[in-house]
Amino acid sequence: MSERSMETLREAIARLEGRGFVGAFRPRPGGLLELDGAEAVAPENLVVEEVVRFEGESDPEDEAVLFALRTRDGRIRGTFVAGYGARSDPDCAAAVQRLPRSGPREAREA
DSSP states (O other): OOSGGGOOHHHHHHHHHHTTOOEEEEEETTEEEETTTTEEEOGGGEEEEEEEEEOOSSOGGGOEEEEEEEETTSSOEEEEEEEOSTTOOHHHHHHHHHSOSOSSOOEEEO
8 A cells, every 4th residue: 555545635635735735625515615715616628637535544534535626727726625425515526527527637645
């Protein structure tokens, strides 16, 4: 098992910030909101650069997915954390379903 596969959510966000993903996206009805510029972005207009999955060892509520996202023009780069499972936020789940499935995407387990 690689050292990177053991990183925490906080460490993964810090690593991605070091790669320029300094903004943050939050779910909102109809899409995502980029917090730094308070700009609404349709998930279909984003490129998924990396995906990191986190699974809680003992608590299913600890399950989350971290996305490194950028707009197609590269103007906005940020992260989006989505919880999953029975109690996931409906706006969050809808945004994840609308994210593009192809592109330079790297999935890893943490």
